[in-house]
Amino acid sequence: MDEDRERLRRWRLVLGGADDGTETSLSKEDRGVDAALAALYDSPEVDEEGEPGRRAGGLGGSAPRVARWLGDIRRYFPSSVVQVMQRDAVERLGLTRLLLEPELLSAVEPDVHLVGTLLTLGDVIPEHTKQTAREVVGRVVAQLERRLAERTRSAVRGALDRATRTNRPRPPDIDWIRTIRANLKHYSPTLGTVIPDRLIGYGRRAQTVHRDVILAVDQSGSMAESVVYAGLFATVLASMRSLRTSLVVFDTEVVDLTELLDDPLDVLFGTQLGGGTDINRALAYCQGLVTRPADTLLILITDLFEGGARDQMLRRAHALADSGVQIVVLLALADSGTPAYDHENAAVLHELGIPAFACTPDLFPDLMAAAIKREDLSHWAATRPAQ
Incomplete structure (x- = not known):
């Protein structure tokens, strides 16, 4: 009863109104x-x-x-x-x-969608409200940093360590756990220890840049949530000395926000959501940033609805990939599921060996680790596919 x-x-409560037929007070x-x-x-x-x-x-x-x-x-x-x-x-x-x-x-x-709306409003926000808006955005960014920042740094550091593993390490750089595991067959009962036939360790890279990472982010209105997360991840990656991180945002114009990466709030308020999309122009700018193609990872975050020169955009993406640049297209970097996107462009990029799929923020650290290790990303496209 x-x-x-x-x-x-x-x-x-669902139906509302007194005449809803439930006769319930x-x-x-x-x-x-x-x-x-x-x-x-x-x-x-x-x-x-x-x-x-x-x-x-x-x-x-x-x-x-x-x-x-x-x-x-x-x-x-x-x-x-x-x-x-x-x-x-x-x-x-x-x-x-x-x-x-x-x-x-x-x-x-406050939440990510609210931040996206505030960024969309941009200059419409009156001066007397801007400080409050910055405080609201700051609260959301702080929440996201607690959730995602350390996981990202840990995943990327681990990937960089594995990418520089060597069989001729210096004594301080020996990975003893992996070395012992690899040499268990050489255990000596007489000596009561493992005699290492092969040492496994890490190369020296303390003050060197191991990867160049370029995040190119579509800031058209439909990409608001992705812009927020991309800005946060860019600031986290920029804090790691082993990476040289660049952040480029674009609509029909291209803006380089790399100099703002010390402060995620400056990055977010440096974006201008809305407008059209010229991916070809953005890729042309990113080409100018590439100095070490084989060590460059370009993450292009866009729904692939090209408003510029589509054929030139595809040829430019092909040229970048052929030069050795590793390109990953994220159709969205958001919690909101598989987005609307240009299926034809995604299919052509797939044929060029450039994966295109959506990714949740919680999966992005693992994606970065897999990309740095140059793993096959086809399983990512299978789990959050461009369908």
């Missing part, structure tokens, strides 16, 4: 939940002028009502649900003012 009542209660708290949902989901989307249409409920036109609603949803729902409802409020009701007033912006639950 209690299960039936709970089921009806949930249906009442709500408690005072549930009426608050219902009102918060109704303000958003019982409302039509924005009209042609971008203003919310007429509705029985809704958030109205006043900042105090929006602020109360933000407080209500944080009270009634977990953080993950709050983030979804905030995105829906911006998209369905055109409430960009959520992000244009410091009082409201400070009440918003």
Whole structure:
């Protein structure tokens, strides 16, 4: 009986309105939940002028009502649900003012999508809100760094170590665990020890750059989430002395943000989301950065919808790969799943030996490690394929 009542209660909240057919009354708290949902989901989307249409409920036109609603949803729902409802409020009701007033912006639950929206707004954000926006973005970046930065450094260091393994190491550079494992067949019962026939260790590379990494990131509006994650990973990779990291962002223009890689916030606010896409122009710029093709890894993050010279773009990608540059195309660097992308361009690049697939941020450290070791990345394309 209690299960039936709970089921009806949930249906009442899902359907909304008193005439929903459940004939179920709500408690005072549930009426608050219902009102918060109704303000958003019982409302039509924005009209042609971008203003919310007429509705029985809704958030109205006043900042105090929006602020109360933000407080209500944080009270009634977990953080993950709050983030979804905030995105829906911006998209369905055109409430960009959520992000244009410091009082409201400070009440918003920050996440990657919010950061992407703030970057999209760019110069539209008023001066008196920019500091609050920077603080909100900073909170998200700090969360992402705690989640991803050390994993990335660890994976890349391990890959670089394995890539420089040698059978003639100096004594301080011997990898004793792998050496013992490789020489177990030479165990001497008489001496009670392993007699190493082959030493395994690491080459000296403490002050040398072992790989050049170029991240070229499409900053068209559809790539917002990927831009946020790519900016963070670029700053992490740039902190490693064994890598020479460059960050290039592009739409129809190309901007080199490498000098900003000391600060992820400077990187993100240096992007300008929106506009068209000229991948060919971006690849031409990246060609100019390549000085050691065999030691260069180019990660091109784009949905491959080329607005420039498609044939030139494909020929340029082919030329880079033929010169020895290792190219990986990420159709998205995001948690949101397989993206929309240009299937034809992805197929042609695949024929050229250039893999194209989507990648989640949590998998990116392992992807970097595999690429540095020059492993076959076909299994990555199989797990998150360009279908």
